[in-house]
Amino acid sequence: MRTLIVGGVAGGMSAATRLRRLDESAEIVVFERGQYVSFANCGLPYYVGGVIKNRSDLLLQTPESLASRFRLDVRINREVTSIDRRERTVTVRDTLTGDVSTETYDRLILAAGASARAAPSGLTTSTLRTIDDVDHIESVLSARPEGATAVVIGAGFIGLEAVENLVHRGVHVTLVELSGQPLTPLDPEMAAPLLATLQEHGVDVRLGTTVLGASAGNLVLALSDGTTVDADLVIDASGVHPDTSLAAQASLRIGASGGIWVDETQRTSDPFIYAVGDGVQKTDAVTGEPLLVTMAGLANRHGRAAADSIAGQPEPAAPALGTSIVGLFGxxxxxTGWSEKRLVAAGRAHRIAHTHPASHAGYYPGAETMSMKLLIDSETDAILGAQIVGGSGVDKRIDVIATARAGGLTASALTRLELAYAPQFASAKDPVNQLGYVADNLRAATSRNIQWHELAGALAAGAALVDVRNVGEFDAGSIPGAINVPLDDLRHRLADLPPGSLIVHCQVGQRGHTAARILAQHGFDVRNLDGGYRTWLAGDS
Amino acid sequence: MRTLIVGGVAGGMSAATRLRRLDESAEIVVFERGQYVSFANCGLPYYVGGVIKNRSDLLLQTPESLASRFRLDVRINREVTSIDRRERTVTVRDTLTGDVSTETYDRLILAAGASARAAPSGLTTSTLRTIDDVDHIESVLSARPEGATAVVIGAGFIGLEAVENLVHRGVHVTLVELSGQPLTPLDPEMAAPLLATLQEHGVDVRLGTTVLGASAGNLVLALSDGTTVDADLVIDASGVHPDTSLAAQASLRIGASGGIWVDETQRTSDPFIYAVGDGVQKTDAVTGEPLLVTMAGLANRHGRAAADSIAGQPEPAAPALGTSIVGLFGxxxxxTGWSEKRLVAAGRAHRIAHTHPASHAGYYPGAETMSMKLLIDSETDAILGAQIVGGSGVDKRIDVIATARAGGLTASALTRLELAYAPQFASAKDPVNQLGYVADNLRAATSRNIQWHELAGALAAGAALVDVRNVGEFDAGSIPGAINVPLDDLRHRLADLPPGSLIVHCQVGQRGHTAARILAQHGFDVRNLDGGYRTWLAGDS
Ligand SMILES: Cc1cc2nc3c(=O)[nH]c(=O)nc-3n(C[C@H](O)[C@H](O)[C@H](O)COP(=O)(O)OP(=O)(O)OC[C@H]3O[C@@H](n4cnc5c(N)ncnc54)[C@H](O)[C@@H]3O)c2cc1C
Ligand SMILES: Cc1cc2nc3c(=O)[nH]c(=O)nc-3n(C[C@H](O)[C@H](O)[C@H](O)COP(=O)(O)OP(=O)(O)OC[C@H]3O[C@@H](n4cnc5c(N)ncnc54)[C@H](O)[C@@H]3O)c2cc1C
Ligand SMILES: CC(C)(COP(=O)(O)OP(=O)(O)OC[C@H]1O[C@@H](n2cnc3c(N)ncnc32)[C@H](O)[C@@H]1OP(=O)(O)O)[C@@H](O)C(=O)NCCC(=O)NCCS
Ligand SMILES: CC(C)(COP(=O)(O)OP(=O)(O)OC[C@H]1O[C@@H](n2cnc3c(N)ncnc32)[C@H](O)[C@@H]1OP(=O)(O)O)[C@@H](O)C(=O)NCCC(=O)NCCS
Known part of the structure; x- marks a missing residue:
């Protein structure tokens, strides 16, 4: 059996190595149009920033190492240019010599990844996607050891990593982002700390802005906000789309999302052709609808799964949540999963919980505050999504929530997770348990909450706002219109409260919850401002 | 409705605060025989070590703060000495004056915690369980600012924390442990790094040893190994048992494990009496059998659950896994769940996977190696337990596995978890996914493995051992009897291999897996040494 693989990095090479382990006698040929295979795409920004010091650390495998360990026939500088499905052949072009040859296959795996969007016209941009890209960026930066300027287009995951690493290198960076916030998959109040962090680190952030054009060699860029900026380097991280060129040429089915359609075993509409990685369409874990997720974990997993299918032991793929993470200056x-804005756009009924817990027990030094948001299905109490922003312990909590979701646990069931506790690692009620308690109170209607963006409307409709923080906290900054009745005085000051609807709030929501319980039992119509002053402030910023 | 609560710390006070939130008009009285409530038991060792600097940080709430916020009637220095179930009263003794009074209840919650075992006779020991305990330890240590000596009895969680913190204070510590390893819930090969770490930090570890007696004032202790050791201080951390004294006096049902029997809603055999925390029996998540787990997370959760029950909205408790964690000198x-030794003792068929992954992508600086062990049900592929030893990222992985188990995910399903990946946080295949792959290969019989403790028997029965590491690794240390055929040479050297059963191994198991796949397909009867040389070495030590 002869299997050809197009693309020699995350998805393609994972398929190749697994296929070899399953089938020692298979003939496996990997075509990679670039000069490197199995490189650490995800490490590229950190090499630019000097965090990863040795370029060779990025090259996890070479054609030679793959040949000696896995008996793979890895051919670099070879681009597959077309597929003949009837003949089961592909055309391969040598990118150095231009020579063209034909190769036959029994099975074909497409793992060509994603393509960057076309650069804005008149602009010479770099992408940050390959070893060649970082070599180019490195040459520009070494030529300007001091005072270099860069424009990064796009404040997505890769754009943010590019910014951080350029700043590490002493480059003055302008970040241009079309939408009104960095990292658009986040809801706006969760993205607020990102913007603040970028600005604290001297990044010139231009939201709602695009690049219109540039002088020759990019030295001066014109932005849609009417200004111009200097740029020795322009990195386009404005997004990618699935590379479906070969699939389209071969008339394979393309999914509604624009990625190559595959079944649960990574098989395309042609039974002899499989596809994996950034080029393929995934299935949304929440709705079962078509989805694009361009993540290394899925590419690796689906690569292995394609090999399993070809070797005759298919394992159905799980739907995708899009769990992802990025570090930005600490x-x-x-x-993971869906955001509030996506739920609102889809008209799906949901509940929301915001909390701001400490990463570990507050009495043990070094705890850092994180902000968590949980999106919950109003009908089934299912976990629909979560967002977390903070310092240490954020990665742990998103993984626990993604795992709970994968295991079909409801939001309220997060209360019952038995997580590892010692004071330097967590709290006796872990932040995930605590988020579960908040969710559970919403489910049981023990509490009712109101979101930061609903507050103005509720106040306009006549509700009164009671800030139950202490006087010092209130004086340091409060929501316009709030009256201050500290929680510990509340029971004695019920008579001071206005009639009608009340909204209570504290700093993070927790004292507000106790206040709301007191007031509800005294007959007040009361809601707790979810996430308290902190979430409101983030949303308002 | 008048609810009395016995014990004012983790379980008792969690019940009290939740009950107040659910029922503003309830009468709630908490009796605590000590002078402090709501203190951070789990922080006590770190206060001894000077990590937690302020004693007041240990006191999370006071009777005053609980009165003003939760309208709780908290009575310290009050010991409940008996229960009259027929009259629904308890007898309360003032521990300062000796005065005795009677209090009536509609509902009673027992949250008296655990008791330390009786000290070996002739010995003046401290426990490390209360604020008074740390005040005493502090007074001994301040009196001997230099050269103080201590004996810690018991190398369990609290014993290890005590040791670490005494060493931080400059105390010379002897650790005396009856069993043959520290932290007996671990399997021996997983406990090996603990012993090494203790010894590296100058701790005199005496395994298989007990304290026989002491000279007056503990200055010299006689040990069962025939030696004597100096000790200004003896901390007994040899274990606790559920405090069932009140329950027994009132003839409440005591479970087979020795803890107070409760139903899923924390109700004892008396419908008006609830019990929570270290004093109660839990249900084992793996077998449904009675179990004792003395953990703060469960105490807090069950305290809240008892309040829910009393308020008429019972939530069935989840069974217990015993997830736990301890830090020891970094x-x-x-x-979580069951260990191999428990499974063997119970005669339960299981599979085992050991791995030694990096905490995050190897190409990103700072990754630390961890050792993971997964216990799997042979029939159902269910996750039965896991053990992890390492540095950063251990807490995350145990929580993910505990959550997967709670969600009913199988070991093979760990491969499909979509965990957050960027190189400073994880790997594209997270260690948990990778552990799933190993488990999945066992399930599908793609691989067969053999455990470190089975090796000697297999070799004695005639199997040959092939070390597939490179020559440098082999020369630096190898398993007696192994022949060295590096993986990358294996395909050319099949003729050099002995006939009959083969066992292959590498450093951690991963190259051994590829080697085993090659050999199996060439017709060899082959097994991979699980966890490789590293696990074997740990087990052998
Ligand atoms: C800078 C950067 C940072 C990232 N960080 C993260 C991260 O932190 N976490 C995360 O989960 N993901 C991250 N990703 C995404 C991750 O790298 C991708 O999801 C993953 O590599 C996709 O795998 P793939 O096999 O589909 O494509 P790729 O790994 O991109 O491989 C596709 C290969 O196919 C080759 N190819 C294309 N067409 C042809 C052809 N016709 N003939 C021959 N060869 C061809 C290409 O040259 C390319 O080498 C990052 C990506 C980048 C660029
Ligand atoms: C040093 C130390 C470190 C620990 N570290 C951890 C850790 O890192 N992680 C973890 O999960 N767990 C840890 N624990 C365990 C955790 O603290 C307990 O599981 C938890 O406190 C149990 O809660 P409880 O309410 O059952 O008992 P406790 O919190 O012990 O409270 C019981 C209270 O009841 C009082 N009492 C008893 N009898 C009477 C009576 N008759 N009348 C009045 N009052 C009475 C006692 O004085 C005591 O204050 C640690 C424990 C200790 C001692
Ligand atoms: C590295 C690469 C070539 C894949 O190689 P691979 O050998 O399939 O993958 P890994 O090195 O992760 O090893 C996984 C295998 O080792 C096995 N394994 C891991 N640890 C083991 C252990 N301790 N004992 C036994 N087996 C073990 C796994 O079961 C798996 O084998 P299987 O697929 O047969 O089940 C491919 O992923 C690649 O090119 N990656 C670089 C590009 C990339 O991923 N970029 C995006 C992220 S930066
Ligand atoms: C602290 C103690 C008094 C319990 O107080 P508590 O108010 O019940 O518990 P917490 O402070 O964790 O707060 C949890 C409550 O706040 C709510 N909450 C937390 N964050 C919230 C937020 N952002 N918005 C709304 N509600 C929030 C939770 O839902 C929960 O309320 P509920 O029980 O009504 O659902 C008790 O646990 C104790 O005495 N602990 C010290 C001893 C101890 O635990 N020792 C062992 C570990 S060291």
């Missing part, structure tokens, strides 16, 4: 941002 | 050790 801030960690992670998310 | 080493982190975590576990």
């Amino acid at each position: 801030l960690t941002v992670a998310l | 080493l982190t050790v975590a576990l």
